[in-house]
Amino acid sequence: MSEFNVKELLSDGKVLQEVIVKGWVRTFRSNRFIALNDGSTLHNIQCVVDFENFDEQTLKRITTGASLEIKGTLVESQGKGQKVEIQVSQLEILGDSDPEEYPIQPKKHSLEFLREKAHLRLRTNTFGAVMRVRSVLSYAVHKYFQENGFVYANTPIITGSDAEGAGEMFRVSTLDPKNTPLTEEGEVDYGADFFGKETNLTVSGQLEAETFAMSLGKTYTFGPTFRAENSNTSRHLAEFWMIEPEVAFLDLNGNMDLAEDFIKSVLKHVLEHCQDDLAFLEKRLLDEEKTKPQNERSEMSLIEKLRFVVDNQFKRVSYTEAIDILKQSKPNKKKKFQYVIEDWGADLQSEHERYLVEKHFKCPVILFDYPADIKAFYMRLNEDEKTVRAMDILFPGIGEIVGGSQREERYDVLLKKIQELDIDEEELWWYLDLRKFGTAVHSGFGLGFERLVQFTTGMTNIRDVIPFPRTPQSAEF
Numbered sequence: 001m002s003e004f005n006v007k008e009l010l011s012d013g014k015v016l017q018e019v020i021v022k023g024w025v026r027t028f029r030s031n032r033f034i035a036l037n038d039g040s041t042l043h044n045i046q047c048v049v050d051f052e053n054f055d056e057q058t059l060k061r062i063t064t065g066a067s068l069e070i071k072g073t074l075v076e077s078q079g080k081g082q083k084v085e086i087q088v089s090q091l092e093i094l095g096d097s098d099p100e101e102y103p104i105q106p107k108k109h110s111l112e113f114l115r116e117k118a119h120l121r122l123r124t125n126t127f128g129a130v131m132r133v134r135s136v137l138s139y140a141v142h143k144y145f146q147e148n149g150f151v152y153a154n155t156p157i158i159t160g161s162d163a164e165g166a167g168e169m170f171r172v173s174t175l176d177p178k179n180t181p182l183t184e185e186g187e188v189d190y191g192a193d194f195f196g197k198e199t200n201l202t203v204s205g206q207l208e209a210e211t212f213a214m215s216l217g218k219t220y221t222f223g224p225t226f227r228a229e230n231s232n233t234s235r236h237l238a239e240f241w242m243i244e245p246e247v248a249f250l251d252l253n254g255n256m257d258l259a260e261d262f263i264k265s266v267l268k269h270v271l272e273h274c275q276d277d278l279a280f281l282e283k284r285l286l287d288e289e290k291t292k293p294q295n296e297r298s299e300m301s302l303i304e305k306l307r308f309v310v311d312n313q314f315k316r317v318s319y320t321e322a323i324d325i326l327k328q329s330k331p332n333k334k335k336k337f338q339y340v341i342e343d344w345g346a347d348l349q350s351e352h353e354r355y356l357v358e359k360h361f362k363c364p365v366i367l368f369d370y371p372a373d374i375k376a377f378y379m380r381l382n383e384d385e386k387t388v389r390a391m392d393i394l395f396p397g398i399g400e401i402v403g404g405s406q407r408e409e410r411y412d413v414l415l416k417k418i419q420e421l422d423i424d425e426e427e428l429w430w431y432l433d434l435r436k437f438g439t440a441v442h443s444g445f446g447l448g449f450e451r452l453v454q455f456t457t458g459m460t461n462i463r464d465v466i467p468f469p470r471t472p473q474s475a476e477f
C-alpha cells in the first residue's frame with residue numbers, strides 16, 4: 001500500500017490500487033462522503049465511508065477542517081464530477097476540528113473576513129489556487145534567468161543606503177527605546193543606532209545588484225523589500241517581493257526588450273502549468289465582475305487577458321508623447337476623473353496611467369524618457385539634459401508593474417547629481433567606485449512580484465496575493 005497525494009490520485013491513480021492519503025476534510029455528507037483536500041490540487045478526492053464499518057464516535061469526529069489518514073481502494077466513481085474515488089477501509093483522525101469554532105466553513109466567505117484568518121485562509125480554494133500560482137510564478141522567474149545566463153544575487157536586507165532616495169525606509173535599530181538617552185527635544189536619539197551606524201531595511205536591491213552586473217555581467221535579485229509609505233491602496237504593501245535584473249553593456253532599449261520578454265515568458269509558463277487553478281480563478285473573477293455595473297466589467301476573461309499580454313507587443317511611448325495624449329484627452333466628469341494634465345514635468349498619477357493603458361492604447365505600455373526631476377538620482381541623463389533613460393511598464397488593472405532605467409555610468413555626471421540632491425556621498429563611495437574602475441553602460445529594472453501575482457490571478461487586492469500582508473493596518477500574523 002503506497003501513499004499518494006490527491007493530485008496524483010486524480011491524474012494517474014490506478015483503479016483497484018490500495019492507497020493511503022492524508023488531508024483535511026472539506027465536507028462530510030450523509031455520513032458517507034468525505035471530500036478530502038490536501039492542497040496538492042484545487043480538487044478534492046471523494047472518500048466513501050461504509051458507516052456500518054465505523055463506530056459512531058469516529059464518524060462524529062469527521063468534521064470540516066479535521067485532518068485524516070485514509071486507507072482504501074481506488075475505484076471508479078459512480079457519482080458525477082469525479083472519475084475516481086476511494087472506498088475507505090481504514091480511517092484515522094489525526095487532528096480534530098471543533099465545528100463550533102473552526103472559522104472556515106464550507107460556504108463562501110468574504111475576502112475581508114478571510115484576511116483576519118490569514119493562518120487558515122490557505123485552506124480555501126481561492127487562496128490555495130493563488131498560492132500555487134504564486135509558487136509556479138516564482139519558479140518561472142528563476143527558470144527564465146537561470147536559462148538565460150543570469151547569476152542570482154542575494155543583496156542585503158539591512159543597508160545604509162536609500163536606493164530610491166524617497167526616504168520611505170524602516171529604521172533598523174539595536175536601541176531599546178526605554179533605556180536610551182533622549183535628545184534635548186525629549187525624543188529617542190536614533191542617530192547612529194545599528195552598532196554605531198545608521199541603517200534601514202532595504203527599499204531595493206538595485207545598487208548592490210549593480211556590483212554584480214559590473215563583475216558577472218548578468219544578474220538578478222528576487223527578495224523582500226520594504227517601504228514605509230503610508231499607502232492604503234489595493235496595490236501597495238509595506239513588505240513586498242521584488243525581482244531586479246541588472247545587466248552590463250545593456251542600454252535602455254535592450255532593457256525594455258528584456259522586461260517584455262521576461263514577463264511574457266513567465267506568464268506563458270503559468271498558462272501552461274496552472275490550468276486548473278487559472279480556470280478556477282477565472283470563474284471566481286467572473287462572479288465578482290457580475291456584481292459590478294455592466295460598463296465597468298472587463299471585456300476579457302482572466303485567461304484571455306494573460307494570453308493577450310503574451311501574444312501582443314507592448315506599446316512603447318515616451319513621457320513627452322504620453323503628456324500630449326493626456327492633454328488631448330477629455331476629462332471624464334461623470335466618473336470624476338480628471339485625465340487632463342497641464343504641465344510637462346508633472347509626475348503621472350495612477351488615473352493618468354490607467355487612461356493610457358485601459359482607454360487609449362488598450363494594451364501594456366512602456367513609458368520611457370521621463371523628466372529627470374521626478375526620477376531617482378542614478379538614472380542616465382539624456383543628451384537633452386532634461387530627461388533620463390527611465391522606463392515604467394504599465395499594466396491594465398494594475399498600473400505600474402515595472403520601474404527601471406539605464407544607469408548613469410559617467411563618474412562626473414553621477415557625482416554632480418548626488419551633490420545636487422544633497423545625498424550623502426560618503427555612503428555611496430563604493431557605488432561611485434563602480435564608475436571609477438571599468439565603468440560601462442548598464443541597465444536594469446524592478447518588477448513588483450505581488451503586482452505580477454495580482455495580474456496573473458485576477459485578485460483585486462494585493463493583500464490577497466501574499467500570505468501575510470504587511471500594511472499600515474495589518475501585521476497581526
Ligand code: 4AD
Binds near residue numbers: 205229242
Ligand atoms: O519603481 P520602483 O520604486 O523601482 C525601484 O525600486 C528600482 N530600484 C528598481 C530597479 O530599477 N531595479 O519599484 C519597482 C516596482 C514597482 O514598479 C512596483 O511594481 C513595485 O516595485 N512596488 C511595489 N509593490 C508593492 N507595494 C509597494 N509599496 C511597491 N512599491 C513598488
Ligand code: MG
Binds near residue numbers: 402403
Ligand atoms: Mg516606480
